[in-house]
Structure formats: structure tokens, C-alpha cells
Amino acid sequence: MALEHAILVSLLEQPGTGYELARRFDRSIGYFWTATHQQIYRVLKRMESDGLLAVRGLPQQSRPDKKVYSVMDAGRAALAQWLHEPIEPESIRHELAVKIRGAAFDDPSALIREVERHRKAHSDRLAHYLAGEQRDFTGPTAPGPLDAGQELQHVVLRGGIAYERMTIAWLDDVLATLHRLSGTQPRD
Amino acid sequence: MALEHAILVSLLEQPGTGYELARRFDRSIGYFWTATHQQIYRVLKRMESDGLLAVRGLPQQSRPDKKVYSVMDAGRAALAQWLHEPIEPESIRHELAVKIRGAAFDDPSALIREVERHRKAHSDRLAHYLAGEQRDFTGPTAPGPLDAGQELQHVVLRGGIAYERMTIAWLDDVLATLHRLSGTQPRD
DNA sequence: CTTGGCTATGCAACGAGTTGCATATCAAGA
DNA sequence: TCTTGATATGCAACTCGTTGCATAGCCAAG
Numbered sequence: 350m351a352l353e354h355a356i357l358v359s360l361l362e363q364p365g366t367g368y369e370l371a372r373r374f375d376r377s378i379g380y381f382w383t384a385t386h387q388q389i390y391r392v393l394k395r396m397e398s399d400g401l402l403a404v405r406g407l408p409q410q411s412r413p414d415k416k417v418y419s420v421m422d423a424g425r426a427a428l429a430q431w432l433h434e435p436i437e438p439e440s441i442r443h444e445l446a447v448k449i450r451g452a453a454f455d456d457p458s459a460l461i462r463e464v465e466r467h468r469k470a471h472s473d474r475l476a477h478y479l480a481g482e483q484r485d486f487t488g489p490t491a492p493g494p495l496d497a498g499q500e501l502q503h504v505v506l507r508g509g510i511a512y513e514r515m516t517i518a519w520l521d522d523v524l525a526t527l528h529r530l531s532g533t534q535p536r537d
Numbered sequence: 538m539a540l541e542h543a544i545l546v547s548l549l550e551q552p553g554t555g556y557e558l559a560r561r562f563d564r565s566i567g568y569f570w571t572a573t574h575q576q577i578y579r580v581l582k583r584m585e586s587d588g589l590l591a592v593r594g595l596p597q598q599s600r601p602d603k604k605v606y607s608v609m610d611a612g613r614a615a616l617a618q619w620l621h622e623p624i625e626p627e628s629i630r631h632e633l634a635v636k637i638r639g640a641a642f643d644d645p646s647a648l649i650r651e652v653e654r655h656r657k658a659h660s661d662r663l664a665h666y667l668a669g670e671q672r673d674f675t676g677p678t679a680p681g682p683l684d685a686g687q688e689l690q691h692v693v694l695r696g697g698i699a700y701e702r703m704t705i706a707w708l709d710d711v712l713a714t715l716h717r718l719s720g721t722q723p724r725d
Numbered sequence: 726c727t728t729g730g731c732t733a734t735g736c737a738a739c740g741a742g743t744t745g746c747a748t749a750t751c752a753a754g755a
Numbered sequence: 756t757c758t759t760g761a762t763a764t765g766c767a768a769c770t771c772g773t774t775g776c777a778t779a780g781c782c783a784a785g
Contacts, residue, residue, distance in 0.1 A: 354636075355635045358635060358638050358639045361639075361641075362641075379628065381630065381631040382632075425642065428642060428643070431639075432643050432648065435651060435654065436632050436633065436636070436651075438654075439630070440567065441569050442570055442571065443627055444539045444624050445624065446696060447539055447570055448542075450566075450686075450690060451542065451546045453685050453690075454546070466626075467626045498638075498642075501638055501640055501718075502641075505637055507710060508710075508711070509629075511703050512703065515700065519695070522692060522696075526689070526692045530685050
């Protein structure tokens with residue numbers, strides 16, 4: 350159900366098409382909720398027929414219509430209601446951790462490459478988040494006093510930054526452990 | 538697919554019944570991969586018919602048979618193969634973060650209670666992890682020199698601990714932000 | 726003595742999410 | 756010129772995961 354609510358939040362921040370939403374889910378919103386365009390199109394259609402969203406079809410020459418969605422009162426109400434319901438604290442699903450425990454039944458040193466790859470992906474993501482933070486919140490290009498929405502976006506982004514930093518430190522710990530177990534030298 | 542592999546790891550560490558697996562998924566394995574008993578029973582059945590697992594039925598008086606599963610060579614091979622395939626770095630799915638951004642379109646102070654509840658859940662989980670770490674790895678009751686499997690279990694547990702600590706610190710940041718926005722006093 | 730919780734397995738239905746494919750136009754680069 | 760990539764939407768088939776329910780005996784607390 351959370352995809353529906355993530356879409357409502359995103360469309361309240363800014364109306365847009367399914368395609369645009371998919372791109373936002375690859376960027377800001379996607380920092381904490383992912384979705385493919387297939388899923389987004391399907392859910393948008395359902396939400397529209399449920400009366401939560403309004404569509405405005407922009408006819409384009411020699412292309413299918415661009416469909417710009419925006420949130421109706423019923424959608425805003427649905428979001429408000431969800432905000433007042435308690436949700437379960439997340440439980441993590443970390444495939445790499447399964448692999449690490451599985452390495453006990455295989456060759457631990459074979460995992461080193463994979464862990465290094467993940468470390469790089471997380472450190473890239475961290476750099477990306479930090480650049481976004483500079484741009485939108487802390488750097489000279491940032492707007493002046495922030496409104497509530499921006500403050501909340503910033504605190505969520507700080508969460509993403511903290512998550513990536515923690516993950517990188519942990520992966521270093523994992524790498525050190527794997528090297529220790531396989532008697533190899535950690536490089537750099 | 539990862540549930541299959543998590544089950545293989547768990548059954549390699551120790552054969553067991555579906556029910557026992559479900560409990561392990563509420564404890565150690567579940568620190569990084571969750572599953573309900575329904576899912577586990579279904580996947581166990583499939584894995585058995587795929588020849589990855591062996592079942593030994595223990596007839597019990599006046600009860601349905603207890604089915605103890607263990608990993609066959611094909612299962613071990615399937616795990617080994619998976620270990621050598623690269624996987625995508627995880628993307629987080631954090632419902633609470635969706636709520637926090639959504640709070641901009643509702644009353645931010647209404648979220649404080651919910652965030653405090655999550656903070657408590659994470660701090661309970663942290664205490665639980667730390668107790669487990671003392672018991673199995675760092676305390677006086679811990680076994681002597683650890684084997685590779687235990688080292689790897691420990692590093693995964695350290696990841697869980699780091700995750701909970703990071704999350705608690707972040708939720709404190711969120712609470713401070715929510716209080717600031719709603720002009721209320723943070724209570725200790 | 727009854728209620729609730731634990732052990733133990735399972736079906737049925739549904740909802741969430743992924744993967745592969747298909748369509749169609751346009752612009753930039755090889 | 757041909758290919759690649761971006762824009763833009765969508766179907767079909769599938770797997771994954773959740774929820775509700777059912778069975779069935781055991782044990783402990785109120």
C-alpha cells in the first residue's frame with residue numbers, strides 16, 4: 350500500500366506524468382522507496398479510477414497523450430488518514446548479509462570482489478546524496494529559509510546519508526573479516 | 538529468490554522443520570531477512586520437489602508428522618552458484634520516511650508519537666542484538682576461538698547493531714526536526 | 726474449567742512487485 | 756545512414772509475499 354502513498358506525496362509536491370514519477374523514484378523519492386514504471390502506471394490507473402487522482406491529458410502531435418496526474422481532495426484525505434495510522438517498524442532485507450553468512454559453506458575469499466563492488470555502489474550513492482544536500486540545503490545555491498516541506502525533505506535525506514555512511518563502514522568491517530578468514534591482504 | 542538461499546544457509550547451519558525455520562526467521566536470520574511461516578512452508582515444498590532438500594518425516598503420536606529438512610548436494614551446489622553471481626546493491630524501502638515527507642501536507646506534530654514508537658522498537662531491537670552478541674561472541678559465556686561460520690555470523694550481527702544505532706540517531710534527528718516545526722518541546 | 730498461547734502444518738485468495746515485450750517519435754552521434 | 760538513447764505508455768505472465776482461516780493437541784495461568 351505504501352507505493353500509493355509515496356505517489357500521493359510525490360504528486361502533492363509536484364503534479365506529473367507516470368514517466369516523470371518513475372524518474373523521481375530513481376532519484377529523490379527513490380532514496381527510500383523504489384518502483385518500476387510498470388507498477389507506477391498500474392497504480393496510477395487504479396488511483397484515478399478510485400477518485401484519488403485527476404488526469405489531464407495533454408494531446409501531443411503524433412504521440413500518445415501525455416497524462417499529467419494531480420491529487421484530488423479524496424487523495425489528500427487518504428494520505429492524511431494513512432499518516433494517522435500506525436505502521437510496523439521496518440525489518441531489513443539485506444541479500445548481501447545472506448551471502449555473507451552463506452560464505453561459511455563456500456570460499457569466503459570469493460566474496461571479496463562482490464563486497465567491494467557493493468562498497469563502491471554505496472559510496473557513489475553517498476556522493477550523490479551529499480551533492481544533492483549541498484545543492485538544495487546547505488550550499489551557497491540553496492534557497493533561503495526553508496519551509497516545512499523542505500525541512501522534512503532534508504531530514505529524510507540526512508537519513509539516507511547516515512545509512513550510506515553506516516553501510517560503507519560496515520562493508521569495511523566485512524572486508525577486513527573476509528581478508529582475515531582467507532589470509533589475504535586488504536588492498537589500500 | 539533470496540528466501541530460497543536464506544533457507545539453504547539456515548538449514549546448512551542446522552537442519553530443522555518449517556516451524557523451526559520460521560522461528561529462526563524471527564530471530565537471527567530474520568535480522569536481515571524476514572519471512573512468514575506460510576511462505577517458508579511453500580518454498581520448502583518446492584525446494585524438496587526440486588531435489589535441493591531432503592525430508593525426514595518424524596511420526597508423532599496423535600499429531601501430524603514433523604518434517605525435518607536438510608540440504609542435499611544439489612542444494613549446496615545451488616547455494617554455491619548463487620554466491621558466485623553478482624547481486625544488485627539493495628535499495629531501501631522505508632515507509633516511515635514516506636510518512637515524514639508526507640507530514641508536510643498534514644500536521645507534522647501528529648507524527649511525533651509514531652516516530653517515538655519506532656524509536657522504541659529500534660532501541661529494543663538494539664538491546665536484543667547486544668545481548669545476543671554478549672552471549673555468543675564477546676561475553677564470558679562465549680565459546681573460545683571462533684570458526685569461520687561464527688566470525689561471519691558475528692560480522693553480520695555487527696551490521697545489525699550498526700544499523701539500529703544509526704536508525705536511533707536518525708530518529709532523534711527526525712524528532713528534533715518535528716518539534717522545531719511544530720513549536721513543541723522535545724521531552725528528553 | 727476455560728481461555729489463551731505454544732507447537733506444527735497447511736489451503737485459498739489476494740495484493741505487491743518483477744521481467745519481458747511492444748509501440749512510437751525524436752535527436753544526437755558514429 | 757544506422758544505431759543508440761531518451762521520452763512516453765502499456766499488456767501479459769509470472770513470482771513473491773501477506774492475510775485470513777482451519778486443524779489439532781498440549782500446557783499453564785486465571
